[in-house]
Amino acid sequence: MTPALLRRLLQLLPTLLLLVTLTFLMLHAAPGGPFDDERALPAATRAAIEAQYRLDQPLWQQYQHYIGQLLRGDLGPSYQYPDRSVADLIGAGLPLSALLGGLAMLLALVCGLMLGAMAALKPHGARDHLLMLFAVTGLSIPNFVLAPLLILLMAVTLQWLPAGGWSGDPSQLVLPVLALALPQIATIARLTRAALLDVLQTPWIRTARAKGLSERQIIWRHALRPVMLPVISYLGPAAAGTLTGSVVIEQIFGLPGIGRYFVLAAMNRDYGVVLGVVLLYGVLIVVFNLLVDLLHAALDPRVRL
């Protein structure tokens, strides 16, 4: 397994290089630059700033410089925040985004699995219908509707929880985690239900029943592992997306994560920041996909890496 793992890790490099190159080219192909603004800069000032950021050089030289910089582990400066580097911005925002996303994924996994299992054990009953109704609702209410509703109810009307901001108080995370987790809970519950219904029809479960195992042992020892497979496949990319933050949730709750940079940096043509977050997202996607494959191999004896 180790050589296989090594091979996969080596494949990571060309993938990321391709990603960075394409992003770089697309960013520079987009019309408008980081210093185009409603009020234009004087020509000499603009030239001085562009020279400072090497934007006056031909594209291939800029690319060469960027890659060289990247190899030294430097993500470069931000144009939008003149006193900050890209690494500063990501370093400041990633821990909170990861905490928020991690909690939301954990909550989604625990609740999703339980609700899905509850629905699958008595399929087509009232409980199943109710839970699946919840799941469909959870999936169809977008974040930007759910989050303000939560704020209105919990912060403004009941005054139980803060409406937003981040000063390190855990109570400030409750609403954003809920808003972020709810659609995920719904997805995972549906996946779990479908998988468990399938698994419960399989011959090995019939064999287990015939052996006289208790329902509990059947679920926990024999059914759960195969049920986890589709959930894990879903979880990999979803986790990469959730850990890197959500621009909607961050803006609505005023949280200083990095999700906003995916949108705002692109709109501001803050090339360095866009490349930085794309690279981060790319690394996470590749790593999580690798983890998914490893977990598949561990859970399913038929899978080899």
Add this chain to the structure above:
Amino acid sequence: MSRSHRPLCWLALLLFCAAPAVAAAAADATLLRRGNGPDVETLDPHKVRSVAAGNVVRDLYEGLLTEAADGRLVPGVAERWEIDDDGRRYRFWLRDNARWSNGEPLTAQDVVAGLRRSVDPATGSPSAQLLTPIAGAAAIINGSAPPASLAVDARSDRELEIRLQQPTPYLLALLVNPAAFPVYRGGIAAASAAVTNGAYQLEGRVLQSQVTLRRNRHYWNDAATHIERVQHIVTEDLASEFQRFRAGELDITEQVPAAQVATLGAALHRQLRIADYLGVYYYGFNTRRPPFDNADLRHALSLAVDRQVIVDKVLGSGERPAYGWLPPRINGAPAVQPEWSGWTREQRLAEARRLYARAGYSAARPLRTEILYNTHDYHQKIAVVIAAMWKQFLGVETRLRNEETKVFLQSRRDARRTQIFRGSWVSDFNDASSFVDLLLGTNPRNDTGYASARYDAAVAAANLVDGAQRRRALVDAQQALIDDAPVIPLYFYVTKHLVSSRVSGWQDNLLDHHYSRDLRLDGAPTR
């Protein structure tokens, strides 16, 4: 699982919701929490671009002059000044007790170093152009002269002289802009704002979350500062800023969602502040190319737009319809209205149809044109309404084209394909020249391509004289705009804030500058 794990599942959900269920922190009587819109891009006064950064920097720094709560210019670092007869030489005397936040005295040399740094292209200041009235500034900004050639001299530690290119009646209004602020030791600490000279100094900053300031004990007028600490809090989302105010987490909001303004309850309505602002929303014509090189056609389209409908039905939160180019109550010149602004709707439409026909268009041969705007619901709504008015009253066929902001700005500047474009202008200082300069033929930011000898001459004349003569010249300039109609002014902006009833000392002003030092936390909060 079904029986034994069901309670567990509910328990987990319950724990998650209930455990941290604590009430929002009770309002602290020594901490002012200001919603400030998007995060500030910098704390360096010379690099400030956004309104948000300006708000923070004005708490941190102070220039030779500053503004009172109502926006009047008042002495800042300088306690008095003299202007020589020809209006080209300003002498300032600094206060003896003007100090930096570390206790060191603030000298005239610091002010000189600040101004030189601001115009130095290497600093990359987006507002350095405001300082072009100072002799030598234009050449330095263009990169053709060294920063030391700026005509600003410290005659002693306490005395400063600024010489101007030509008399500039609004020079003092420029000196309250962050671009003219002094920086400690020539700017070594400007990026970190470690040493400042305003009523507040930096306590801490969490990127994308808040900037926290605490009172600067060395500020010359510290005795008149009331609030110990101030937080400028990032509030990117208008709707949640509003909810955070309702939940008692903010004392002041930066904006109020337009949809909420009409439906605020009585308690919130008492805390709502809507005030005139020095900003105009307009449509510009590309006057260099057909069809809008024709003034009759421009007039016809302008007359056919019912501003009142836009202000009342589309915006609905107190904006004022604009017929002339200058916002009401701006300094330097009376805002001139076109004669037709007093006409009835029928009269305006009759005139619009007459001019439209005279320009050679008719129902059989309608004008086909395009409005270009940057992608946003709000710009779209306005464009749809205006296109409908032109269609209904003149028969104009209008296409709407939206572009992402940066793309839009570039297309607008290139002016190759644009016919009618959306624009807005918000002034950095309270003087008519900020608005009239935008439409000068020589201004690179003038995307209309309007170049009128009459207008340019009137504006140039206004720059040479003061008082009644200057006002007359600026009235002439506005009359030229009314006659030529290179733009359709649509409405003047207003500022909208919710200011908690526990805050006092807030006064509306045209530039929307509200220094924390003028505010107090002594009222009773209402919920």
